[in-house]
Amino acid sequence: DYPEYLNAGVELTDVMVTKGFGDHTALIGNGRQRTYKELTDWTNRLAHALVQDLGVMPGNRVLIRSANNPAMVACWLAATKAGAVVVNTMPMLRSGELAQIVDKAEITHALCDTRLMDEMASCAKKSKYLKTVVGFDGTSNHDAELDRLALQKPVGFEAVKTGRDDVALLGFTSGTTGDPKATMHFHRDLMIIADGYGREVLKVTPEDVFVGSPPLAFTFGLGGLAVFPLRFGATATLLENASPPNMIELIETYKATVCFTAPTAYRVMLNAMEDGADLSSLRAAVSAGETLPAPIYDEWQAKTGKPMLDGIGATEMLHIFVTNRFEDARPNCTGRPVTGYEARTVDDNMQDVPAGDIGRLAVRGPTGCRYLNDNRQKKYVRDGWNITGDSFVRDEEGYFHFAARNDDMIVSSGYNIAAPEVEAALLSHAAVDECAVVGAPDEQRGNIVEAHVVLATGFAASENVRKMLQDHVKAMIAPYKYPRSVRFHSALPKTATGKIQRFVLRELNK
Ligand code: 3SK
Numbered sequence: 001d002y003p004e005y006l007n008a009g010v011e012l013t014d015v016m017v018t019k020g021f022g023d024h025t026a027l028i029g030n031g032r033q034r035t036y037k038e039l040t041d042w043t044n045r046l047a048h049a050l051v052q053d054l055g056v057m058p059g060n061r062v063l064i065r066s067a068n069n070p071a072m073v074a075c076w077l078a079a080t081k082a083g084a085v086v087v088n089t090m091p092m093l094r095s096g097e098l099a100q101i102v103d104k105a106e107i108t109h110a111l112c113d114t115r116l117m118d119e120m121a122s123c124a125k126k127s128k129y130l131k132t133v134v135g136f137d138g139t140s141n142h143d144a145e146l147d148r149l150a151l152q153k154p155v156g157f158e159a160v161k162t163g164r165d166d167v168a169l170l171g172f173t174s175g176t177t178g179d180p181k182a183t184m185h186f187h188r189d190l191m192i193i194a195d196g197y198g199r200e201v202l203k204v205t206p207e208d209v210f211v212g213s214p215p216l217a218f219t220f221g222l223g224g225l226a227v228f229p230l231r232f233g234a235t236a237t238l239l240e241n242a243s244p245p246n247m248i249e250l251i252e253t254y255k256a257t258v259c260f261t262a263p264t265a266y267r268v269m270l271n272a273m274e275d276g277a278d279l280s281s282l283r284a285a286v287s288a289g290e291t292l293p294a295p296i297y298d299e300w301q302a303k304t305g306k307p308m309l310d311g312i313g314a315t316e317m318l319h320i321f322v323t324n325r326f327e328d329a330r331p332n333c334t335g336r337p338v339t340g341y342e343a344r345t346v347d348d349n350m351q352d353v354p355a356g357d358i359g360r361l362a363v364r365g366p367t368g369c370r371y372l373n374d375n376r377q378k379k380y381v382r383d384g385w386n387i388t389g390d391s392f393v394r395d396e397e398g399y400f401h402f403a404a405r406n407d408d409m410i411v412s413s414g415y416n417i418a419a420p421e422v423e424a425a426l427l428s429h430a431a432v433d434e435c436a437v438v439g440a441p442d443e444q445r446g447n448i449v450e451a452h453v454v455l456a457t458g459f460a461a462s463e464n465v466r467k468m469l470q471d472h473v474k475a476m477i478a479p480y481k482y483p484r485s486v487r488f489h490s491a492l493p494k495t496a497t498g499k500i501q502r503f504v505l506r507e508l509n510k
Helices: 014-021 036-053 070-081 095-105 114-126 145-151 187-202 219-231 244-254 263-274 294-304 419-427 463-476 502-507
Strands: 025-029 032-035 061-065 085-089 107-113 132-136 167-172 182-186 209-212 235-238 258-261 284-287 308-313 320-323 342-346 358-364 385-394 400-405 409-412 415-418 432-442 446-455 485-489
Touching (some): 014 036, 025 036, 032 036, 036 070, 061 070, 070 085, 070 107, 070 219, 070 235, 085 095, 095 107, 095 167, 095 182, 107 114, 132 145, 167 187, 167 219, 187 308, 209 219, 219 235, 219 258, 263 284, 294 308, 294 419, 320 358, 342 385, 400 419, 409 432, 409 446, 419 432, 419 446, 419 463, 432 502, 446 463, 463 485
Parallel strands (some): 025 235, 061 085, 061 107, 085 167, 107 132, 258 284, 284 308, 446 485
Antiparallel strands (some): 025 032, 167 182, 342 358, 358 385, 385 400, 409 415
């Protein structure tokens, strides 16, 4: 029931001022705080500059390149107000990766933090689409071309009257396979994730202060660190380098109440609590992007008295669609669908598998899944259901339990072994800080279970430690699942969004 004409940029700024939040702090970052009124004026001036000086027209695809900071949020909102279709990108992308996005999305304009201009400029030089690249000052000192243009403009801007089903955003999947897909999201989708997950599950209020690590370029971050806070008059804190110590500092300084990050960061925070870090202001700890190991869930509950909210989302669906809730969160459980979404576990023929069996997770809901110009649509969307890359078990009560990424099932001597189960067993040993389990080719068994382990401080790689971990797994779960191969690393390869790149580990055996 959203109005026929809806502009998400306006909803998250001007409308919030009209609702009385003008003097409330909207964004904190790079040493500055902005109220909703200041953010509204800032985005309106920027929108004028985009339209008048850069010639942005409704429907143009505008790329934004930045780390998480208030200026990036302002550019995103301004381009949205101008009716553009925005593609937010991560700062670490190189010109070749930017070129893939520019070509796929037919980007005409790029707004780039001046500190990240080199790769953008070299991408633009070779592009047949991208004609306008303009710098903005990510440090919020208004000391770049786009800022100077904006400063000359009035604070009132008549936003483009976009339809609620006009495309506002293209989300690129992280592209670990090297062939990224873009998913289209409408103006109304941005409202739906806030009014669904944000309102129903997180119960956001204007008193909330958000903190977190996912990049705004990843829709997990855009929702958690911009859309949810701004929709409800709350405050978002933004970190260009969201290491756990930096997040802890923000939580302590601003008494943050809601945190969005991945399990590995929560593990570091739990350790920091032992050394006196005060995270008592947090009322919601949202974990997604990776499976949440039960020991982290349990320790968080024990130390804070509150459950962690594990959830699964997808760029395809814009945000989280199955989640635990405060009222009935459980360890080793991802919960139930967010209102408005339906989830099933299916076999290869789209038939429901019985409760208790592993099946492929399929989801249907109002925010997806629509790929841009991609014939993989028919592979990943069947009968209106998006087939995710994950296998889950649905229990009798309708709760979903993660089993494995579809490529994380290891078939060894005819046994189906879910790699995350072995990972959970390893993680329950004090010697293991992080681990990833993959299948390694083996002549006799087809595959063997191979564990890649980062040891905790105080433990060193040795034959004894290897044997100790193997025995530990044999004692925890069916012995045939133990890792016949254990390899030690100082760090595991990860994507920009913090997901362990298991394919890189698999490559080690090729
Ligand atoms: O689970 C994820 O990877 C995800 C992706 C996009 C948006 C939200 C989430 C949690």
